[in-house]
Amino acid sequence: MSHPDNNSPQSPAPDSWHRRTLEHKSALFAVLTTVAISVGGLVEIVPLFTVSAGPQAIAEVTPYTPLEQAGRDIYSREGCVQCHSQMVRPFRAETLRYGEWSRAGEYTFDRPFLLGSRRIGPDLHRLGGKYPDVWHYEHMKDPRSTSPGSIMPAYPWLLEDRIDTADVQASMTALSTFGHYTQAEIDAAPAALAKQGEEIVGRLRQSKVENIEADHEIVALIAYLQRLGTDGKKAIKDQVAQTERAQGEAVAAGSAQ
Amino acid sequence: MTADSPAAAAPRYDDEIVKKFLLATFIWGVVGMLVGAILALQLAWWPANLGLPWTTFGRLRPLHTNAVIFAFTANGLFTGIYYSMQRLLKTRMFNDTLSNIHFWGWQAIIVSAAITLPLGMSQTHEYAELIWPIDLAIAVVWVLFAVNFFGTIAVRKVKHLYVAIWFYMSMVITITVLHVVNNLAMPATLTRSYPVFSGMTDALVQWWYGHNAVGFLLTTPMLGLMYYFLPKAAERPVYSYRLSIIHFWALVFLYIWAGPHHLLYSGLPDWAQTLGMIFSVVLIAPSWGGMLNGLLTLRGAWDRLRSDAVLKFFVVGITFYGMSTFEGPMMSIRAVNALSHYTDWTIGHVHSGALGWVGMSLFAVGYYLVPRLWKRPLHNEGWATAHFWLATIGIVLYVVAMWVSGITQGLMWRAIDDVGQLQYPNFVDTVIKLVPFYWIRLGGGLMYLSGLVLMLVNIGLTIAGSRPDQAINPSPAPAK
Numbered sequence: 001m002s003h004p005d006n007n008s009p010q011s012p013a014p015d016s017w018h019r020r021t022l023e024h025k026s027a028l029f030a031v032l033t034t035v036a037i038s039v040g041g042l043v044e045i046v047p048l049f050t051v052s053a054g055p056q057a058i059a060e061v062t063p064y065t066p067l068e069q070a071g072r073d074i075y076s077r078e079g080c081v082q083c084h085s086q087m088v089r090p091f092r093a094e095t096l097r098y099g100e101w102s103r104a105g106e107y108t109f110d111r112p113f114l115l116g117s118r119r120i121g122p123d124l125h126r127l128g129g130k131y132p133d134v135w136h137y138e139h140m141k142d143p144r145s146t147s148p149g150s151i152m153p154a155y156p157w158l159l160e161d162r163i164d165t166a167d168v169q170a171s172m173t174a175l176s177t178f179g180h181y182t183q184a185e186i187d188a189a190p191a192a193l194a195k196q197g198e199e200i201v202g203r204l205r206q207s208k209v210e211n212i213e214a215d216h217e218i219v220a221l222i223a224y225l226q227r228l229g230t231d232g233k234k235a236i237k238d239q240v241a242q243t244e245r246a247q248g249e250a251v252a253a254g255s256a257q
Numbered sequence: 258m259t260a261d262s263p264a265a266a267a268p269r270y271d272d273e274i275v276k277k278f279l280l281a282t283f284i285w286g287v288v289g290m291l292v293g294a295i296l297a298l299q300l301a302w303w304p305a306n307l308g309l310p311w312t313t314f315g316r317l318r319p320l321h322t323n324a325v326i327f328a329f330t331a332n333g334l335f336t337g338i339y340y341s342m343q344r345l346l347k348t349r350m351f352n353d354t355l356s357n358i359h360f361w362g363w364q365a366i367i368v369s370a371a372i373t374l375p376l377g378m379s380q381t382h383e384y385a386e387l388i389w390p391i392d393l394a395i396a397v398v399w400v401l402f403a404v405n406f407f408g409t410i411a412v413r414k415v416k417h418l419y420v421a422i423w424f425y426m427s428m429v430i431t432i433t434v435l436h437v438v439n440n441l442a443m444p445a446t447l448t449r450s451y452p453v454f455s456g457m458t459d460a461l462v463q464w465w466y467g468h469n470a471v472g473f474l475l476t477t478p479m480l481g482l483m484y485y486f487l488p489k490a491a492e493r494p495v496y497s498y499r500l501s502i503i504h505f506w507a508l509v510f511l512y513i514w515a516g517p518h519h520l521l522y523s524g525l526p527d528w529a530q531t532l533g534m535i536f537s538v539v540l541i542a543p544s545w546g547g548m549l550n551g552l553l554t555l556r557g558a559w560d561r562l563r564s565d566a567v568l569k570f571f572v573v574g575i576t577f578y579g580m581s582t583f584e585g586p587m588m589s590i591r592a593v594n595a596l597s598h599y600t601d602w603t604i605g606h607v608h609s610g611a612l613g614w615v616g617m618s619l620f621a622v623g624y625y626l627v628p629r630l631w632k633r634p635l636h637n638e639g640w641a642t643a644h645f646w647l648a649t650i651g652i653v654l655y656v657v658a659m660w661v662s663g664i665t666q667g668l669m670w671r672a673i674d675d676v677g678q679l680q681y682p683n684f685v686d687t688v689i690k691l692v693p694f695y696w697i698r699l700g701g702g703l704m705y706l707s708g709l710v711l712m713l714v715n716i717g718l719t720i721a722g723s724r725p726d727q728a729i730n731p732s733p734a735p736a737k
């Protein structure tokens with residue numbers, strides 16, 4: 001009887017080609033394994049760096065504002081991506097429920113990407129503009145007040161904790177390595193944060209929410225949620241209108257002849 | 258057969274390190290699965306989020322996945338690797354200091370993960386959530402492990418490398434590459450960074466990592482353990498040497514291509530999605546090659562299944578491996594993925610692999626090793642059998658509940674009425690339907706967890722109750 005420990009664990013003659021050429025030569029074995037595991041990744045990933053095979057850029061898609069970026073960092077911190085996707089698939093049932101399906105070029109400034117792999121809750125890619133700011137305020141405070149039966153946790157601390165301007169600038173500095181921001185934009189961040197924050201606070205006041213200030217975390221999160229998918233939506237709408245116009249002109253030209 | 262006789266084993270092999278890794282495996286296993294049970298409860302009953310930042314589902318879910326993958330599974334792999342490679346290569350580990358740095362470094366990484374994740378410090382890449390300083394620590398510890406691993410191979414006293422070693426080697430190499438590339442990032446603060454890749458490229462790199470972290474932590478090295486411990490426990494040689502060669506090379510080559518099956522119907526270029534789908538479907542062949550080689554190794558030993566807990570756990574584990582590697586390729590087909598993606602079906606698939614294949618196989622390795630390492634019989638064999646049944650029934654409850662709820666929800670999402678409108682326009686309606694299944698899943702999970710607790714107690718009592726008088730021969734000399 002043979003065992004792994006006895007050096008003859010297997011039935012056929014140990015003197016096989018594989019044994020002599022590879023199993024006796026551990027370095028060669030390691031090199032070949034490295035080659036075997038490298039091919040697939042190289043073939044699939046490298047082409048994405050070239051423009052023609054990679055995701056098509058959409059001109060209308062621009063970096064997040066400082067406040068939206070701060071909101072995005074809160075979204076990452078709280079792990080919203082564990083339950084919410086940001087990718088609408090090109091099916092009728094999905095476009096009916098959520099809106100336009102998601103294009104690759106819409107994610108250009110998504111570092112990290114937040115497509116998600118679960119829909120314990122609904123997709124959020126077309127969330128921007130769907131609800132008023134106050135809806136998000138109420139929903140984050142108590143999800144069941146806006147969505148009876150929801151199983152989402154409440155996030156009351158977002159109504160108390162505040163964002164730190166220097167921290168947002170640190171994020172912007174890191175992202176500027178990839179061309180998201182210029183130094184001028186980083187320097188102007190405090191003013192930009194206050195301005196966009198006040199706009200949201202103003203809208204919340206109109207809806208009788210008085211206790212929120214421009215640097216509360218909930219404000220940043222609302223700014224991010226209201227931005228989601230809006231650049232892309234506009235670009236897609238323009239594109240569709242353009243194609244329709246071109247088609248209309250072609251039809252008109254055809255009938256005129 | 259001097260190698261395994263107690264007298265010769267002591268000076269020759271470092272078994273202290275194996276004992277440490279073994280205890281870490283099952284202690285962290287309880288912690289990680291307890292967090293899993295808390296998650297299951299939170300989905301069934303939202304107040305269990307407790308209204309505190311640190312205990313919400315979004316922050317605890319990565320804690321569960323990191324704990325079960327990097328603490329439970331990885332420690333289990335190290336246990337089996339340190340034990341088997343010394344014996345297969347007939348040499349002590351290359352360097353005891355490196356072994357100990359590996360052990361303590363890895364546990365320190367786990368502790369830092371357990372602190373940072375509930376604090377919300379996360380890169381949000383799935384299974385690569387840990388912040389950049391911890392990523393650096395992982396890289397250092399992993400490289401030291403690699404040095405120890407290849408060093409041991411270099412000083413081996415056996416000329417050829419047994420199949421288990423091939424699989425271990427593929428893990429050591431691949432995880433290094435995946436970890437480094439997927440974590441390339443620009444730090445903003447000590448706890449936050451932004452990845453070098455963006456958008457769909459980031460997504461593809463992440464799922465190249467994600468799928469192969471599954472492949473080269475939860476699958477290939479587990480097969481390595483199977484190739485060592487199953488023939489040992491069954492006292493039978495591996496069924497086919499040729500099959501092991503073919504399915505090893507096919508598996509390591511094909512696995513890498515399958516990542517895009519996580520991004521079907523996304524903005525990823527069609528050709529990449531199609532490659533991912535085709536390679537995933539082909540992957541069934543080498544996967545089943547491994548399963549068959551395992552199950553057929555038991556030919557002629559099936560009668561021992563009734564009395565031997567180790568073999569029982571292995572057989573169910575390998576069967577679940579076959580099942581999840583059939584299910585996975587099916588889910589990679591675009592039409593099927595259209596239904597399964599985003600739903601609990603994925604969670605069912607994950608846990609038939611995780612609880613079935615990974616968990617059961619590691620329990621088998623544990624029950625095999627404890628009497629041999631501590632040189633005394635298991636405190637209570639009956640408890641091991643009870644553990645087996647608790648775990649098996651627990652898995653079935655978990656997985657079936659998730660299949661039903663996944664398909665239910667998938668169908669509800671796409672249901673369209675006569676006038677072309679959504680039948681369930683209110684998303685919450687499709688969630689409320691699932692709550693009963695979440696309770697069933699919790700029940701299954703608790704059974705699985707209680708089986709593991711029983712195992713841990715059994716191990717503890719085995720170690721405490723010193724009965725060296727009844728010491729068993731750690732590895733009965735095979736009749737030659």
Ligand code: HEM
Nearest residue numbers: 290293294296297322325603604607611612615702705706
């Ligand atoms: C008592 C045992 C366990 C219970 C109750 C449990 C429960 C859960 C729950 C509730 C989730 C979240 C599901 C969702 O998103 O809807 C989850 C996710 C996950 N669990 Fe477990 N789990 C257990 C054991 C394990 C083990 C042993 C492993 C791996 C070795 C594992 C790996 C995972 C992974 C990888 C995910 C994420 C899946 C994905 O993102 O698609 N679990 N688990």
Ligand code: HEM
Nearest residue numbers: 117471475518519537540582585586588589598607610611
């Ligand atoms: C031939 C083998 C396999 C193939 C082709 C495969 C394929 C797949 C597919 C298509 C998904 C769903 C992706 C999605 O829709 O989001 C998936 C998810 C997953 N599978 Fe497998 N699978 C295989 C084997 C396994 C095994 C053996 C395990 C565990 C031990 C496993 C663990 C997972 C995990 C953890 C996920 C969840 C990833 C996530 O979304 O976070 N798979 N797999």
